[in-house]
Amino acid sequence: METIVLKRHDSIKRVKTVGEVRKQIKKWKREGFTIGLVPTMGFLHEGHESLIKRAAEENDKVVVSVFVNPTQFGENEDLGSYPRDIKRDEVLCKKAGANLIFNPEPSEMYYKDASTVVNVNGLTEGLCGARRPVHFGGVCLVVSKLFNIVTPDRAYFGEKDAQQLAVIKKMVKDLNFDIEIVGCPIVREFDGLAKSSRNTYLSFEERKAASILNESLILAKKALNLGERNVGRIKDMINEKLSSEILTRIDYIEIVDSLSLEPVQSISSSILVAIAVYIGRTRLIDNFTFKV
Template sequence: MQAVSTIAEVREQVRQWRREGLTIGLVPTMGYLHEGHKSLIVRAAAENDRVVVSDFVNPTQFGPTEDLESYPRDFDRDCKLCEEAGAALVFHPEPSEMYAPNACTYVNMDELTHELCGLTRPIHFRGVCTVVSKLFNIVTPDRAYFGQKDAQQLAVIRRMVRDLNFGIQIVGCPIIREEDGLAKSSRNTYLSAEERQAALCLSRAVFAGQKMVQDGERDAKVVLDAMKAIIEAEPMAKIDYVKMVDFENIVQVEKIESEPVLCAMAVYIGKTRLIDNFIFDPSCNCSGSEAEGHCCCGHCSE
């Protein structure tokens, strides 16, 4: 496995692979990799001849009061995980490599970014769309892999690829959880032992809401109220949002009807903001459950 830090090095290696007729998968990350990232790399390695992992804490998706400087980093550890998972190349640029000093071009999106995380993080998705577009142009992958934990991001990237004609297959992969249910996240390292226990209210709420809709509840308010009650019972938790939206358009829904819905939350445990979600497709017999390692409803695993 190679580790490189410049765009020129990535492009030269990709040109060589293309001359050999090889397919390329891309796994964009912000580093400090965990089992969730590893699952993306493993799947990418199974479906492509070569896998590129980007390891870059992207400054343009952090607001001025967010945790850019304190975001956890451990590149040596990341490289070990990438090699174990089957990556061929790790791209670890400096911000100055990705953004010229006078850079003034961004990729922005309307509609899908107005809800959920976009409400309280107004520049976040502009930064995400910009850096992912740049990575697509640098790596020119056949497929790119994103986790369902960041479900709004998954929907946004899919729409961007469609709207801008990137010609890349976007593969969504299921949430990877700790044994006790907490969704894997690099930000889990911020939690104290007491906060770590309190954070389980997120997954408890997700599992309860998912069971309600699987059992036939179709009123979004009933489901959301039950989920909020679980979170509010935890004194260390403060809700940013708990909402149900149309998964394709990220617009709030009152009833679950024929289209897939995303039930998503962001919750502060102390000073740490955590997210979790579930996706439900009424037309799918599996109801968003996982089969053979990924969701068989098609909306988070295609």
């Protein structure tokens, strides 16, 4: 167990093993404390900070997992190059109010002879799931393991990953996890780009171009607020705006039911407008929910 000492003689524990986490959680629960969990892959930013702060407001103790999960990366994805900086993450976690960082090695989370899988059918078939077929199976597996290790009262996820949030909520319901799942609003850069650890991949010119994602969604939201209900016209509007930036390559533009994530033909209830766009070689996602 490693203890990182920060200013004012405060400290935050960083542990590497399942046993260490369970020992600390048992102690806290004997003392009557509630536990909040914020699962992350590290290289934390203001979006993660908002999740940790929310967890600290609503729970006595907060656990942040920092683990680049190999099972949610497909072939030729960025597992090896995904940004990592645990010392920087520790400082942000302490500032935001976390008490424990769980930073395991892959060998601690996955046994060599492991054969169990966790899949949520239906919700994972469209949007990012259609492009990344192994992704959500890996997400569900690691999150279910974290839930069993930490046994939190509440777990916090960002609404930027809207499909992931829906999948986790469904998994929790189906498997009877006694955990409240809390979705937290998207945190954005000064120009509207959704905060993401992958934003660090962008060159200077690509970073300037990336603001086009939020600009296209703002156009769509304005049209919806003015009464536009034609799905095709909304998607065309987004497509035209995104295509005006030469550095973009559109992966998908989808308008789906916000609960089932199934494509809608007409807009008559709550919808999710979601996009995935490559800026150079970096894939970025963004979305908003609109309720009629």
